[in-house]
Amino acid sequence: MWNKLNPAVPRHWLFAIAGIVWVAVGLLLCARAIVWLDTFSPGAELLLESIGGVAAYAIYHYGLSNVVGKNIRRITTLPESACVFAFAAWRSYIMIGLMVSLGITLRNSPIPKFYLAIPYTAMGGALMVGSVRLFRHFFAVVEEKENRNGNP
Numbered sequence: 001m002w003n004k005l006n007p008a009v010p011r012h013w014l015f016a017i018a019g020i021v022w023v024a025v026g027l028l029l030c031a032r033a034i035v036w037l038d039t040f041s042p043g044a045e046l047l048l049e050s051i052g053g054v055a056a057y058a059i060y061h062y063g064l065s066n067v068v069g070k071n072i073r074r075i076t077t078l079p080e081s082a083c084v085f086a087f088a089a090w091r092s093y094i095m096i097g098l099m100v101s102l103g104i105t106l107r108n109s110p111i112p113k114f115y116l117a118i119p120y121t122a123m124g125g126a127l128m129v130g131s132v133r134l135f136r137h138f139f140a141v142v143e144e145k146e147n148r149n150g151n152p
Helices: 012-036 042-076 090-107 113-148
Strands: 008-010 081-083
Touching: 008 012, 012 042, 012 113, 042 113, 090 113
Parallel strands: none
Antiparallel strands: 008 081
């Protein structure tokens, strides 16, 4: 019965799953920010989104790059066939829950949405940048497997 509740995939797919989740959440956050800034002039909107983009780089460089590296190292140590939900460590699910709760709280707070646009863009952009590293690792592993099997 446990095997039915523990859907397994080849380990290298966990990199792709993590990348898909990161890019999907990143796009969602950035899309919300764009909608919230839609009332501004195009120049002001571009300026605010650019500030969010610079902040995204800083968040990725000084924080999320370490998280991505740890995830890659952790996934690499898993068995060749691993649970599909192992794309994130179990304790990371607690952090995900807290971040979702914070996002819901902020969206429903009286804070004007345009103030939230920059942090949403920053976090969304940082997640999308992090997803690139996860996808690169996925494709590197796939290419390595193909080379080992003698496929061109």
